[in-house]
Structures are given as C-alpha cells and as structure tokens.
Amino acid sequence: MTSINPESLQKHPHSRGLEKCLVGSVIMLFITVAAACVCFFIVIQGMQLEREQKKDLAFGQNCAHLLGNTVLLKNVTMEWSSRKGMGQAFVGDQFSYDNDLHMLNTKAQGVFYLYLQMNVRCTGPRCKAAGRVTITVFNSDDGDRSVALECAIDIPTDSSTKPISKNCVSLVSVLEGNKIYAHLTFSGERETDWQLDNTDFGIFLV
Numbered sequence: 001m002t003s004i005n006p007e008s009l010q011k012h013p014h015s016r017g018l019e020k021c022l023v024g025s026v027i028m029l030f031i032t033v034a035a036a037c038v039c040f041f042i043v044i045q046g047m048q049l050e051r052e053q054k055k056d057l058a059f060g061q062n063c064a065h066l067l068g069n070t071v072l073l074k075n076v077t078m079e080w081s082s083r084k085g086m087g088q089a090f091v092g093d094q095f096s097y098d099n100d101l102h103m104l105n106t107k108a109q110g111v112f113y114l115y116l117q118m119n120v121r122c123t124g125p126r127c128k129a130a131g132r133v134t135i136t137v138f139n140s141d142d143g144d145r146s147v148a149l150e151c152a153i154d155i156p157t158d159s160s161t162k163p164i165s166k167n168c169v170s171l172v173s174v175l176e177g178n179k180i181y182a183h184l185t186f187s188g189e190r191e192t193d194w195q196l197d198n199t200d201f202g203i204f205l206v
Contacts, residue, residue, distance in 0.1 A: 078184050093107070133194070137150070155188065
C-alpha cells in the first residue's frame, strides 16, 4: 500500500501567497469595472441633460405667448401684453413685438403652430342680445396679408351670463420678416356688457 506523506497535504507558503494575489486581483478588477460603469452612466446622464437643455433653449427662442389687453367688443386691432412678468407673457429671440403697431415681427422662417384661446364674459345687465365675436389672425408679408387663424364665438339671444370660451389652432408657413397681428370684430348691439376676458395667443416653430 502506498503511504501518503502528511507534508504533501499542506499548502506551501508560496501557494497561499499566490491565492491571495489572485483574490486581490479579482477584487481590484471588479472595483475598476464598477467604477467605469458608474462613470459611463454619469457621462450619459450629463449628455442627455445637456441635450434637453439645448432643446428647451431652442424651443424658448422659437415661440411667443401674448396676453390680450383688449376687452371691449368693437372692431379694432388687438392689443397684447408681451413683457415678461405680465402673467405668462413672453417673446422668444426669434420674435419681437411692436407695441405701437400691435404686431409680432418674425426673425425666423418655417412652419409655425398658432393657438388662440378666446374668452368672453358678461359684466352687467346688457347681455341678452345675440352677437358674434371674431378674432382673425393675419400673416402679413410686405403688405400682402393672409388669414392665418380665425376664431369666433356666437352669443345666442337666450344666453345665460356664464362665460363662453373657445380654443382655435392652425399651422401656417411664415417667412422671415413677416408680421403677425390680430383683428377683433363684433357684430351685435353696440351697447353690450359682454367683454373679452383672459384671451391669449401663442405661436411656435414646429
């Protein structure tokens, strides 16, 4: 029978040192890979955030939102508030608003999305007569104008005094230098207590 040398079953110091070295190398490799993954994730998140910020900035430059100053129902060019701090009014870098002519001047060209929210409310006893309130948005190019958006509210004879609202939208092709403005018309009794209330208009590049 072959005898087993007990000394051969014992690990030599050299083998134990090699095992420790291998375990340490595996741990260091795991830490390095984990750190690389974390760094990669942080870089990707940073790139996505930067893209979103650029996208938001570009959108802000290519849009405008105006608040209506005109309240009396008559045939006039609509006046708007455009200054920041006036409710939600703002004008992006690709637009400028002429307070004297009540026109929005465009500095960019492309297809634009227009939206208009009309609201009328009764402010007194003279609200029983029928009428029609219309806001027409024009796109003017060197004096040649076209209708970009039209929104109307019909006030029935038996109307209650509850406010009436309507939202209208459209797409329009705009050239650099075009002027956007809105005209209010009212057909009905001249003496009326119906008025525009919280009417706003917006435009942005699509």
